[in-house]
Amino acid sequence: MRRGVFESWRPKGGDWDRAAATHLFRRAGFGPRPGEVERALADGFETTLERVLANTAHDRRLRRGAHALLAAGDVETLQGWWVSLLVDDGAQLTERMCLLWHDHFATSDAKVDDVRLMHRQNEIFRELGLGDFRAMLHALAKDPAMLVWLDGNANKTGSPNENFAREIMELFCLGIGNYTERDVQEAARAFTGWGTAGRSFEYHAENHDAGGKEIFGRRGNFGGEDVVELVLAHEACPRHVAQKLLEELVHPEPTGEEVQSLARFLVSSDWEIGRAVEHVLRSALFFSPRARRSRIAGPVEISVSTVRALGARVAPVRVARTAEEGGQSLFRPPSVKGWDGGPSWIQASSWIARHNALAALAGAHGGGSDEAEVDLRAAFGGPESVGEVPGAVTEHLLPDGVDGGYFDVLERTARAAGGMDEALSLVTALVLTSPEYHLI
Amino acid sequence: MANTRREFLVNGLCVTAAVPFLSSFALPRAGGGERVLVVVQLTGGNDGLNTLVPHRQDDYFHLRPTLARPRGGLHALDDDHGLAPSMKGLAELFAEGKLACVHGVGSPVPDRSHFRSMEIWHTADPDGPAGDVGWLGRLGDQIAERDPTVLSAVHVGDEDLPLAMWGRSFRSPTVRDPQGFRLREVDAAFERGRDELVGRRRSDGGEGVLGFLRGAARDAYGAARKMEELAARSSPVEYPGTGLARKLELVARLVSGGFGTRVFQVSLGGFDTHSRQAAVHDALLGEVSGALTAFQRDLEHQGVDDRVATLVFSEFGRRAQENASRGTDHGAGAPAFVIGAGVRGGLHGELPRLDRLVDGDVPGTTDFRSIYTALERDWMGLAPSTGVGALELFV
Structure with a gap:
């Protein structure tokens, strides 16, 4: 069989x-x-x-901490709050999914210009990001940040605004080729009347176009919720979601068969994203050589995971700024398409930003790190001598192993260093800034 | 494959025949240096009708009850057209014969999706599925082939590297600002080790993503060293305090300082003006005009203006009729601009007729690829992306 x-x-x-x-x-x-x-x-x-x-429950104080910070009103503070959750041990899987959905339903404070709305959308990802995809999509369609972002609050009968109607099909759920221009225009009519009042969703019946519409070949007096349902019932939708999950969790280029199989699983498990994620994480495919270290880590991933790997204590806003310098500003994706990811993460300036931040974290600029408290010796299992440093560092940071040439460079650098602390710093900085470390 | 595309009008006067590339087409080098192409991308879909305003057509005022620009404030280019009030600098360049405005530029297969339309412009391929090589990347490849030591194409800005700049073998770096390009010093032993680690190649040749990362890191370190030398220079021309101006100032510094780069792209976002467009759009056009004018004056001052041509484009224009939010939705054709001392200034292409809209849009009547061919072949002396004939944009 x-x-x-x-x-x-x-x-x-x-x-x-x-x-x-x-x-x-x-x-x-x-x-x-x-x-x-x-x-x-x-x-x-x-x-x-x-x-x-089961790693899905934060310390409540940490999560609630946002409310005090939101009064400040600036996005840097909000970024810092999210980074503190990303670094925290409490809900690693939840936060991984939050970042995935933030990239997928990319909404930027550059236009929304309201950190409370950005925070509320982020909490939708946190609460529903491992739950029922259908519930999450309905919540996002009415999410005030999304309405502002994609002009859902400027969508009136007689002059429908097509922005959200287009993106729910093109980017969020179906992909180009699975709908027509007419579907977009008709769906925009169905969403007329949706909008915001203050920071809440509000429906204005007088702005709604109650006429008949035809979407994906079906006719009816559709409203906004109906469009969401029609999109969810479209055969391309589970594939589109499965593709995203596989690209992020397994391999940047999943095969058609893998996508199709996970799409079927998603529908048969009642759209429960958490079950699909478990299905993937349990699989031999997930642990296969093709999946291992097949992705280029993004700036948030590289910053947060390095802070965790070194057991470093760093101000979360500082980590967020590092990620921003590397090309990924949380709550400020470049467009509704999210971050392009993959090779586009690595450009001359973003590489230099990574290099500088990681070398600084390792304390390689002399006199220890000026931005972080780090005990490298403890992080790498307490090597006893300079000679043990290259082995200890690579075992922890590059557990897939390195070849002889790579190891020689580390040994030479360790020997040239003036003592244990400097050897640890320089060898760690070399590993962190080596291309090998950026493949995860 | 059935060709269902709308027949594309190419203005006979302005189009030369598509000829396969021969290196003899390359024009003599001017001013001692190589020719340079700068592309300014207006991201989001610029409202062409309110940029280059066809104010003689009454339909303009009917279609835009709140957004139409009054005739009085425009900078007249001829009897029928004027540039938006905030574009004084570009109007001056037009008067000096250094600005070409091309009407109704678009794709033969228009698409109202930002991403698809941008892909079409970036790849110069309106038909195929988007590949991963862009038109500027192709130029970068050709230049790098001749001189692998130079950074042939550079993206200036903090956005993701645009698809336009993805080459087959050459990968354009992004330069954000000279400061962001500086490597913090560690120590000599570290730097030796680092250079060794990124300089390694696998003996079996199969490098994949790791090889790409090593190449990108090597390029970054090389560029950082050169950038350090240029960072100290400054220009006596004053630029406006805008983001686009800062990017173009850096481009001017790299061109005049002999960085060796021949292709640049920069971008300015915010043109997706679905609602309350007027003030935002005026400010954006002011930023575009102010930055480009300072850039041109700087190049003139440095004596390198004869070897730089600048293209300004957006992925599409906007619907002729304004929407109920006092904004405009995604459209099709729109004007593109080419600036430079070597450019045939004036109005090019067929002017848009607002009584002959297609699906409510000003249609693309000039294939954007005819501008590309002019820039790729006639200006840069390199092989063009497509066989589409060139607009006669250069003297």
Whole structure:
């Protein structure tokens, strides 16, 4: 019999090793903390996976902390708050999905210009991002930040605004080629009357175009909710969502068969995203060589996961700024398409920004780090001598292993350093700024 | 494959025959340096009708009850057209014969999606599925082939690298500002180690993403070193304090300082004016005009204006009829602008007729690729992306 695309992974012998555990932590969260991989290896794969899947509850104080910060009204403060949740151990899987949905339903404060609305949308991702996709889509369609962002509050009978109607089809749910221009225009008519009053959704019946519409070949007196339902019922919708999940969790170029298979699973599990994510994380495909280190880490991923890997204490706003300098400003994606990701993360200036930030985090500019409290020796399992430094650092940061040439460079640098602290700093900085580290 | 495209009008007077590329087409180098192309992208779909205003057509005022610009405030280019009030500088360049305005530029397969339309402009391919090579990337590839040591194409700004600049083998770097391009110093041992690590190649040749990362890192370190040398220079020409002006000032510095780059793209966003357009659009056009004028004056001052041509484009124009939010929705054709000392100034292409709209839009009557061919072949002396004949934009 033919094996399923997402056949469960059953690790044998040494399969469940440092590299496998790190892979799981990096994709289902933002990488391991010092000691986390050792614990995973002691507990075994099944127990660790259960723990990863249950890693969805923040310290309430941390999450509620936003309310005090929102009064400040600036996006930098809000970015810092989110980074504190991304770094926190409490809900790594939840936050991974939040970032995924923020990229997918990309909304920018550059236009919304209201951090309370941006925060509220972020909480939709946090509450529903592992739940029922249909409920999340309905919530986002009426989300005030989204309404402002895609001109849903300027959509009136007689002069429908097509912005949201287009993007729910083109970018959010179906993809180009699965709808017509006429579908967009008719859907825009159906959304007329939706808008905002203050910071809330409000329906204005007098602005609604109550006439008949035809969308995807079906006729009716459709309103906005009906369009959301029609989009969800479209055969392209589960594929579009599955594609996004696979690109982020498994491999940047999933096959048509993989997409189709996960799409079917998503529909059969009642659109529960959490179940689809579990389905993926349990699979042999997820742990296959094709998936491992197949993605170029984004600026938020690289910043947050490095802070976690080094057990560093850094001001969250500082981490957010580092990510921004690398080309990813939270709550400010470049367009409704989100970040292009992949190779487009790496340009001369963004690489230099990464280089500078990571070298600084390792304290490589001399005199220790001026921005972070870091105990590199503790982070790498307490190497006893300069000679042990290259091995300890690579074991933790590049658990898939490095070749002899790479290791030689680290050994030479460690030997040339003036003592243990400098050796740790320079070797860590070399690894962090090496291209190998940016593949996750 | 059935060709259902609308027959595309190319103005006979302005179009030369499509000829396969030969290096002999390259014009002699002017001013001792190589010719440079600067592309300014207006992201979001610029409202062409309120930029280059056809004020003699009464329909303009009917279609735009609140947004129509009064005749009085326009900078007249001829009897029928005027530039928006905030575009004084470009009107001066027009009077000096350094600005070409091309009417009704668009794609033969128009698309109202920002992303699809931008892809079409970026790849010069209105038909195919979007590839991952852009028209400026192709130029970058050709230049890099001749001289691999130079950064042939550079994207200036803090946006993602546009698809237009993706090459087959050459990857354009992004320069945000000279400061953001500076490597913090560590120590000599670290720098030696770092250069060794990014200089490594796998013996089996199969490098994939890792090879790409190493190449990008090497390019970044090389550019950072050069940039450091140029960062100290400054220009006596005063630029406005806008984002676009800062980007173009950096371009001027790189051109006059001999950075060696021949293709630049910069962009300015915010043109997706679906509601309450008037004030926002005026400010944007003011930023465009002010920045481009200062840029041109700076190039003139540095004596390099004869080897720089600048194209200004947007992914589409906007609907002729304004919407109920005092804005405009996505449209089709719109004017494009080419600026430079070597440019045939004036109005080019067929002027839009507001009584002959197509689906409510000013149609594209000049294929955008005819401008590309002119820039690629006639200006840069390189192989054009397509076989579409060139507009006669250069003297």
